[in-house]
Amino acid sequence: MNVQQLIKALRELPPGATVLLEGDAGYSPLGGISLQEGEGGMPDEVILLPDMTPD
Known part of the structure; x- marks a missing residue:
């Protein structure tokens, strides 16, 4: 999935919904x-980071 596909998918969801990582x-x-910039001809990568705040 690329950023354009992710944005399209997110637009179809309720705007107030919480985003969780499984x-x-x-x-x-x-x-x-x-954003991890690609090197040596590799594409840029977007990295989703979890919230590390203690429960």
């Missing part, structure tokens, strides 16, 4: 977004 330990709220 992982081995369960679900974590989305805490941030990071």
